[in-house]
Amino acid sequence: MSARKSSSASRAVTIGDVARAAQVSTTTVSKVINGLPRVGAQTRQRVLEVVAELGYQVNPTARNLRAGRTDAIGLLVPELDRPYFGQLATRLANALEPTGRQLVVQRSGVSRAEELAAASFARLRMYDGVIISVVGLNPSDLEQLNFQTPVVLVGERPLPRTFDHVMMDNVEGAATATAHLLERGSRHIVMLGGRDGTTEQDMPTLRTLGYYKAHARMGVPLDARLVAAVLPMDMATGYAAVRSLVDAGVAFDGIVAVTDVVAIGALRALADLGIRVPAEVQVVGFDNIDETEFVTPRLTTIDPGNEQIAGTVLQFLETRMAEHSAGLPRTASEPTAEVTIPARLVIRESTRRA
Amino acid sequence: MSARKSSSASRAVTIGDVARAAQVSTTTVSKVINGLPRVGAQTRQRVLEVVAELGYQVNPTARNLRAGRTDAIGLLVPELDRPYFGQLATRLANALEPTGRQLVVQRSGVSRAEELAAASFARLRMYDGVIISVVGLNPSDLEQLNFQTPVVLVGERPLPRTFDHVMMDNVEGAATATAHLLERGSRHIVMLGGRDGTTEQDMPTLRTLGYYKAHARMGVPLDARLVAAVLPMDMATGYAAVRSLVDAGVAFDGIVAVTDVVAIGALRALADLGIRVPAEVQVVGFDNIDETEFVTPRLTTIDPGNEQIAGTVLQFLETRMAEHSAGLPRTASEPTAEVTIPARLVIRESTRRA
DNA sequence: TTGAAAGCGCTAACAG
DNA sequence: CTGTTAGCGCTTTCAA
Numbered sequence: 001m002s003a004r005k006s007s008s009a010s011r012a013v014t015i016g017d018v019a020r021a022a023q024v025s026t027t028t029v030s031k032v033i034n035g036l037p038r039v040g041a042q043t044r045q046r047v048l049e050v051v052a053e054l055g056y057q058v059n060p061t062a063r064n065l066r067a068g069r070t071d072a073i074g075l076l077v078p079e080l081d082r083p084y085f086g087q088l089a090t091r092l093a094n095a096l097e098p099t100g101r102q103l104v105v106q107r108s109g110v111s112r113a114e115e116l117a118a119a120s121f122a123r124l125r126m127y128d129g130v131i132i133s134v135v136g137l138n139p140s141d142l143e144q145l146n147f148q149t150p151v152v153l154v155g156e157r158p159l160p161r162t163f164d165h166v167m168m169d170n171v172e173g174a175a176t177a178t179a180h181l182l183e184r185g186s187r188h189i190v191m192l193g194g195r196d197g198t199t200e201q202d203m204p205t206l207r208t209l210g211y212y213k214a215h216a217r218m219g220v221p222l223d224a225r226l227v228a229a230v231l232p233m234d235m236a237t238g239y240a241a242v243r244s245l246v247d248a249g250v251a252f253d254g255i256v257a258v259t260d261v262v263a264i265g266a267l268r269a270l271a272d273l274g275i276r277v278p279a280e281v282q283v284v285g286f287d288n289i290d291e292t293e294f295v296t297p298r299l300t301t302i303d304p305g306n307e308q309i310a311g312t313v314l315q316f317l318e319t320r321m322a323e324h325s326a327g328l329p330r331t332a333s334e335p336t337a338e339v340t341i342p343a344r345l346v347i348r349e350s351t352r353r354a
Numbered sequence: 355m356s357a358r359k360s361s362s363a364s365r366a367v368t369i370g371d372v373a374r375a376a377q378v379s380t381t382t383v384s385k386v387i388n389g390l391p392r393v394g395a396q397t398r399q400r401v402l403e404v405v406a407e408l409g410y411q412v413n414p415t416a417r418n419l420r421a422g423r424t425d426a427i428g429l430l431v432p433e434l435d436r437p438y439f440g441q442l443a444t445r446l447a448n449a450l451e452p453t454g455r456q457l458v459v460q461r462s463g464v465s466r467a468e469e470l471a472a473a474s475f476a477r478l479r480m481y482d483g484v485i486i487s488v489v490g491l492n493p494s495d496l497e498q499l500n501f502q503t504p505v506v507l508v509g510e511r512p513l514p515r516t517f518d519h520v521m522m523d524n525v526e527g528a529a530t531a532t533a534h535l536l537e538r539g540s541r542h543i544v545m546l547g548g549r550d551g552t553t554e555q556d557m558p559t560l561r562t563l564g565y566y567k568a569h570a571r572m573g574v575p576l577d578a579r580l581v582a583a584v585l586p587m588d589m590a591t592g593y594a595a596v597r598s599l600v601d602a603g604v605a606f607d608g609i610v611a612v613t614d615v616v617a618i619g620a621l622r623a624l625a626d627l628g629i630r631v632p633a634e635v636q637v638v639g640f641d642n643i644d645e646t647e648f649v650t651p652r653l654t655t656i657d658p659g660n661e662q663i664a665g666t667v668l669q670f671l672e673t674r675m676a677e678h679s680a681g682l683p684r685t686a687s688e689p690t691a692e693v694t695i696p697a698r699l700v701i702r703e704s705t706r707r708a
Numbered sequence: 709t710t711g712a713a714a715g716c717g718c719t720a721a722c723a724g
Numbered sequence: 725c726t727g728t729t730a731g732c733g734c735t736t737t738c739a740a
Contacts, residue, residue: 012502014717025727030719040725057502060476061418062717065732070415072477080443080459081644086435093434093461102477105434105459107447123426123456125366126414126480146409148366235648268648290435294589294622296650368733379711384735394709416733419716711740716733723728 013056022050033058064126069325071101073317074127076108078135082234083261083289085133088154091310092131101128108132124149129317129324135203150320154313156203164316165338168304170203173343174210175217177284177302178256180345182218184352186254186282189215192241192266193230193258204233204258207286211256225250230262238265246273253281260285260292260301267295267350283350297349305341312339367410376404387412418480423679425455427671428481430462432489436588437615437643439487442508445664446485455482462486478503483671483678489557504674508667510557518670519692522658524557527697528564529571531638531656532610534699536572538706540608540636543569546595546620547584547612558587558612561640565610579604584616592619600627607635614639614646614655621649621704637704651703659695666693 015033019026024043031039032047039047050056064070073096077085093103104127124130125148134142134155142153143162153165181189191211195204208227215222228245230237238257242265245252257263263285267277275281277297285292288303316337369387373380378397385393386401393401404410418424427450431439447457458481478484479502488509507519535543545565549558562581569576582599584591592611596619599606611617617639621631629635631651639646642657670691 012717015719016717026718027720027727028725031726034719038725043725057479058476059419059717060480061415061424062732063719064415065413065419065716065734066718066720068732080447080457081437081440083435083437083440086437086440089434090461102460103434106456107444123414125411146411148411148413235644239648264645264648268650268652271650290589291618291645294593294618295648296622296625298622366733369735370733380734381711381736382709385710388735392709397709413733416716417735419718419732420734420736422716709740712738714735714737716735718732719730721728721730724726 012059013054014059015056018047018050018054018056021054022047070126070128072104072127073101074124074130075103075105076130076132077105078108078133080105080107083291084259084287087289087306088133088310091306092314095310095314108135124151129321131313131317150317150324152313152317152320154309156206157201161336161338164320164336166309166312166316167338167340168309169340169343170206170304171210171213173286173302173304174207174256175214176210176343176345177286178211178214179218180300180347180351181254181256181282181284182214182220184278184282184354187220188223188252189226189254189256190242190245190250190252191227191258192238192255193233193262194227194256195229196224196227207256207258226252230258233259233262235261235265235268238262239269240265242266242269243273246275255281255283257283257285260287260289260299263299263301263350264291264295267297267299277350278352282352285350288346292346292348300348300351301346303344303346305343308341312341366413367408368413369410372401372404372408372410375408376401424480424482426458426481427455428478428484429457429459430478430484430486431459432462432487434459434461437645438613438641441643441660442487442664445660446668449664449668462489475501483675485667485671504671504678506667506671506674508663510560515690515692518674518690520663520666520670521692521694522663523694523697524560524658525564525567527640527656527658528561528610529568530564530697530699531640532565532568533572534654534701534705535608535610535636535638536568536574538632538636538708541574542577542606543580543608543610544596544599544604544606545581545612546592546609547587547616548581548610549583550578550581561610561612580606584612587613587616589615589619589622592616593623594619596620596623597627600629609635609637611637611639614641614643614653617653617655617704618645618649621651621653631704632706636706639704642700646700646702654702654705655700657698657700659697662695666695 015026015029019029024047028039028043029047032044075089075092079085089103089105096103127149129150132151132153134153134157151163153163155167156170178189191208193204194208194211196208198205228241230241255266257266263283266283270277270281277283285299285301288301288306292299292301369380369383373383378401382393382397383401386398429443429446433439443457443459450457481503483504486505486507488507505517507517510524532543545562547558548562548565550562552559582595584595609620611620617637620637624631624635631637639653639655642655642660646653646655
């Protein structure tokens with residue numbers, strides 16, 4: 001019955017093709033595909049056969065346009081190759097699995113936040129909900145781009161209360177880490193990857209604040225030279241920063257690294273310099289990524305509450321998505337939630353015993 | 355003209371809303387949005403103003419349905435938290451950036467390939483092209499699911515010639531790694547994460563084959579007990595496997611690890627056992643992930659040609675996508691390409707000097 | 709330079 | 725139990 005459109009151009013099989021071949025309406029085919037009731041057993045059977053025969057697959061774009069639903073949750077992370085985000089993504093994907101939704105990860109980039117943001121945010125409507133790991137964007141950026149989709153923010157910095165936001169406790173976490181070193185005898189502690197004197201409320205700044213706080217609380221004086229920038233924050237730059245410090249003749253007996261990844265670079269540098277950890281220099285990281293248990297020495301670090309973060313994010317998102325699909329405008333919902341997850345010190349081998 | 359549907363339900367701003375407010379047709383608005391010519395300067399101006407005022411954003415789903423284009427490339431990886439895939443994703447995303455396309459990463463899962471496949475492959479039509487890092491799927495799986503989208507396979511195993519395929523040289527890479535240990539004096543080499551006697555042509559099997567090959571070439575006898583399974587392949591299992599081996603009293607003086615991640619676990623176990631690397635046991639990994647330069651000792655490994663893999667994959671995909679948008683059916687195209695990228699030994703500190 | 713109209717592939721009332 | 729119909733929001737001939 002169905003004449004081929006042309007002999008060379010290929011066209012995907014549509015629901016209409018199936019309907020024609022099975023001698024039923026597209027409605028019926030749709031019901032069969034979606035497992036809906038009110039279809040005769042034999043009709044269903046026949047449709048299924050045709051579907052198999054023609055190799056029909058639903059076009060998710062069309063379905064989405066019509067149904068207003070993608071069953072996909074977007075996750076926006078600054079970089080795709082940072083262990084922390086990979087591990088966060090895995091936790092989220094695992095938690096999402098039972099709900100039948102897929103996690104889809106996109107990179108937002110650390111720099112030029114606005115430009116990249118502009119480019120990627122159009123795409124965000126392809127998701128039922130979006131989780132954004134905020135790094136480069138500042139509050140006004142976020143308010144500007146008016147999202148069409150439920151959004152939950154996860155991350156480092158205080159943000160406008162326009163969005164639900166799960167925050168790790170950067171300040172207290174870093175203070176705990178620093179206090180731990182001070183308690184174990186360090187007196188000249190480098191804040192590796194620290195940031196100073198910015199009005200920015202970004203992650204490095206907040207963690208540096210915690211570093212200051214711990215010193216203040218314990219009455220230990222500070223040396224401004226000990227706050228060392230590390231950009232971008234990766235192993236190589238962590239490594240280089242420690243070497244420069246030593247080359248510059250800066251004396252120190254402890255390192256609070258802004259992230260575990262930076263700490264791992266530092267560990268490697270110290271090893272190369274023949275400086276013993278933790279005997280001569282104690283090191284503490286931040287994030288509690290899986291790698292911390294396998295480096296030598298095993299890295300003492302701050303667990304920002306990784307499991308709890310993932311769970312809370314998803315809980316918020318679930319709520320927003322429910323509101324959204326109920327047709328409530330975002331602004332009409334309850335005041336947005338902001339939760340700070342408590343951080344926890346994980347003592348391993350890179351700091352001394354009590 | 356248009357009465358609001360209801361006072362409480364919020365609806366996204368559409369192109370129609372803009373058209374009405376700007377007193378032009380949707381056609382004109384569309385042109386303005388897409389930067390097409392044949393629009394008066396003042397008209398354009400007015401439309402732009404209304405767009406800003408109303409906060410209009412295009413609905414990418416609708417655009418995609420109509421235009422048949424998403425400007426997004428999908429990447430399917432087995433796990434989101436494996437450094438190798440994170441680093442691959444980053445390379446691909448970087449290379450894609452200038453083309454204006456976004457990389458979108460999804461997890462396929464290592465296990466239950468078929469089930470997951472069924473669930474996720476419909477979504478793949480949301481992309482203009484798809485890169486699949488094949489692990490769990492076998493050739494017949496792949497032939498079954500008839501893709502509607504250009505696909506390039508990247509990975510470990512021989513696959514049906516139905517798809518373009520960029521393959522790393524697992525066998526020769528592993529042989530090179532093994533030969534390196536043999537040359538440097540190891541005689542009882544563990545194949546950590548090796549797989550044996552399967553008809554499967556998966557990555558562990560292929561690398562194990564290389565391990566055999568090197569022994570054969572150099573006339574060194576093999577001990578079946580030295581092939582140790584590691585599942586799943588991560589740091590923790592690599593660690594545990596080495597401990598079991600030692601507990602079981604298996605004597606060895608070298609380790610070829612199936613991946614760098616497994617090697618890192620092994621390194622940690624050897625350190626705990628007080629076994630010196632490389633003096634007593636030499637270790638070589640596979641993948642050349644960034645971490646290899648920062649562990650202690652730095653890991654000797656095989657670089658499967660990471661940069662070249664990313665470049666080649668994208669080149670193939672570009673070609674397929676061009677064909678596809680030209681309306682050519684996939685099967686009509688030239689015989690599919692299959693390229694094996696040469697692997698290269700990177701000598702660091704976990705193996706002995708010559 | 710602008711607009712009318714058709715339709716991408718699908719789902720969901722509503723009839724029958 | 726099944727089919728008819730009306731769009732989802734957008735792009736794109738084709739006419740004006």
